[in-house]
Amino acid sequence: MKRFFTDNTLNITSTNVIILVAVFFITFYNFAFFSNVLEVYPLNKKNIGFLSSLAFGCTGLFVLLLSLVCYKHTIKPVITLVFILSSLASYFMDSYNTPINDDMINNIVHTDFAESLDLFSFELVLYVVFLGLFPSYHLYKTNIIFKTGWQELISKIKLIVLTLLSILGMIYIFSDYYSSFFREHKPLRYYTNPSYYIYSSGQYAGSLFASSQLPLKKIGLDAKVPFSESHRELLIFVVGETARADRFSLNGYVKETNPQLKKENIVNFTNFWSCGTSTATSVPCMFSKFTASEYNKEKIHSTENVLDVLNHAGVNVLWLDNNSDSKGVAERVQYQSYKSPDINTICDPECRDVGMLVNIQTYINEHPQGDIMIVLHQMGNHGPAYYKRYPAAFEKFKPACKTNQLEDCSKEELDNAYDNAILYTDFFLSKVIALLKQNSSGFESAMFYVSDHGESLGENGLYLHGLPNIIAPDTQRHVPAIFWIDDNYDEIDVEQLKNKQNTQFSHDNVFHTILGFMEVESSVYDKSLDILHNSSD
Numbered sequence: 025m026k027r028f029f030t031d032n033t034l035n036i037t038s039t040n041v042i043i044l045v046a047v048f049f050i051t052f053y054n055f056a057f058f059s060n061v062l063e064v065y066p067l068n069k070k071n072i073g074f075l076s077s078l079a080f081g082c083t084g085l086f087v088l089l090l091s092l093v094c095y096k097h098t099i100k101p102v103i104t105l106v107f108i109l110s111s112l113a114s115y116f117m118d119s120y121n122t123p124i125n126d127d128m129i130n131n132i133v134h135t136d137f138a139e140s141l142d143l144f145s146f147e148l149v150l151y152v153v154f155l156g157l158f159p160s161y162h163l164y165k166t167n168i169i170f171k172t173g174w175q176e177l178i179s180k181i182k183l184i185v186l187t188l189l190s191i192l193g194m195i196y197i198f199s200d201y202y203s204s205f206f207r208e209h210k211p212l213r214y215y216t217n218p219s220y221y222i223y224s225s226g227q228y229a230g231s232l233f234a235s236s237q238l239p240l241k242k243i244g245l246d247a248k249v250p251f252s253e254s255h256r257e258l259l260i261f262v263v264g265e266t267a268r269a270d271r272f273s274l275n276g277y278v279k280e281t282n283p284q285l286k287k288e289n290i291v292n293f294t295n296f297w298s299c300g301t302s303t304a305t306s307v308p309c310m311f312s313k314f315t316a317s318e319y320n321k322e323k324i325h326s327t328e329n330v331l332d333v334l335n336h337a338g339v340n341v342l343w344l345d346n347n348s349d350s351k352g353v354a355e356r357v358q359y360q361s362y363k364s365p366d367i368n369t370i371c372d373p374e375c376r377d378v379g380m381l382v383n384i385q386t387y388i389n390e391h392p393q394g395d396i397m398i399v400l401h402q403m404g405n406h407g408p409a410y411y412k413r414y415p416a417a418f419e420k421f422k423p424a425c426k427t428n429q430l431e432d433c434s435k436e437e438l439d440n441a442y443d444n445a446i447l448y449t450d451f452f453l454s455k456v457i458a459l460l461k462q463n464s465s466g467f468e469s470a471m472f473y474v475s476d477h478g479e480s481l482g483e484n485g486l487y488l489h490g491l492p493n494i495i496a497p498d499t500q501r502h503v504p505a506i507f508w509i510d511d512n513y514d515e516i517d518v519e520q521l522k523n524k525q526n527t528q529f530s531h532d533n534v535f536h537t538i539l540g541f542m543e544v545e546s547s548v549y550d551k552s553l554d555i556l557h558n559s560s561d
């Protein structure tokens with residue numbers, strides 16, 4: 025056996041290995057990139073030259089990248105690592121047509137094991153075997169020949185210079201195309217594999233380092249709640265997950281997805297927009313004083329949020345989480361995860377959002393003094409395994425897609441699974457309202473529900489979420505937002521608030537609306553952004 029392999033071992037120079045690997049990458053790992061490119065530049069006589077140059081240029085770029093990191097002792101481990109990671113990236117981009125940006129890397133880092141299992145499939149195994157393990161094995165078996173000392177350096181410099189000149193030459197020849205490619209079709213680059221996820225990892229690591237260097241900026245230290253013997257405030261703020269506004273029948277969706285909420289006297293904001301298109305962006309953003317246009321990851325993570333301001337005002341703050349975590353928002357308040365059956369008593373085996381409600385009454389009873397703000401971070405419509413997000417009794421819309429291979433399901437099946445999960449959220453929210461009604465005698469209470477972002481469900485071949493705001497379709501940013509306010513809250517006229525139902529609002533309004541409801545007085549409060557108290561109408 026050993027002899028067989030020894031005789032068949034390929035002897036090949038390092039330069040040729042780099043070129044071969046680059047060609048292999050462009051051919052097999054960039055299906056999503058080229059299919060997106062072909063939508064903008066269809067394959068015809070006019071575009072063929074540019075398209076070939078693009079394929080050649082991408083190969084060249086990868087040759088340059090590899091030349092810089094591949095040396096005698098690094099070439100095999102580096103390329104093996106890139107094979108494995110790129111096979112995963114390829115699977116993800118080919119399946120969901122969604123690029124791996126720094127937001128996505130952040131999500132991957134913060135995703136727990138159960139969520140990763142949601143993405144597991146037979147196709148994923150095939151990608152890892154054929155694009156990850158198979159080429160790695162052959163690379164391992166190859167005898168890579170390095171020249172000695174200066175000769176190796178000279179041949180590397182030759183390779184780099186020649187590649188660079190060819191790339192520049194092609195950009196010059198097709199300069200019209202490349203200027204449109206770089207300026208008008210910037211998002212196409214997001215699909216290049218592996219260059220874009222390598223770039224994104226760098227971005228992510230950089231911002232992580234930058235925010236770890238920044239000291240925490242305190243805000244709203246002057247916050248106070250005017251003392252009142254007559255009433256206390258109780259707000260339950262529900263952070264929804266991946267819910268689209270257009271899938272709520274309250275917003276005109278043809279399927280009845282809100283049978284419970286429609287029975288309640290709620291204020292339904294029909295024109296509400298998310299800060300970002302991912303949990304990692306939107307959740308910290310909605311609790312921060314910064315608006316979406318001021319969004320900056322380092323700034324947001326190094327500045328206190330609305331929960332801290334409530335803390336300064338002496339409000340009892342509690343965060344219950346049935347999602348991955350609070351994305352750093354609840355770091356300085358009381359926090360409890362409900363992802364495990366040890367804590368969450370309603371798991372089948374998936375731990376349900378309603379499980380978060382079980383101990384709330386006890387918490388309220390144990391805090392006889394001061395106002396109370398409770399955040400519930402839902403699992404909601406977390407994809408792609410929407411069918412796992414609701415108990416069997418909620419499978420009202422059938423047949424429902426029962427796989428994470430969304431492209432294998434018909435559009436109807438996919439919609440059904442997604443809509444059943446919305447139906448379950450409708451039920452969950454009605455339970456939150458019921459809990460608040462129970463506390464009517466002791467509190468002026470309210471529920472404020474808003475989703476973190478929306479979702480693509482196959483429109484234009486796109487699935488999931490996480491596209492940069494600039495190119496994200498409305499379905500990823502138009503979110504449901506609902507207020508329920510107890511009748512005994514005198515300061516707000518619910519019927520009058522309904523006049524604002526179609527006014528455009530966004531996550532920018534969350535910070536100030538929470539402070540407004542809790543009657544917090546502070547210099548950080550901006551009444552014009554408080555949905556309940558501003559006078560936009």
Ligand SMILES: [Zn+2]
Nearest residue numbers: 266302303476
């Ligand atoms: Zn999310």
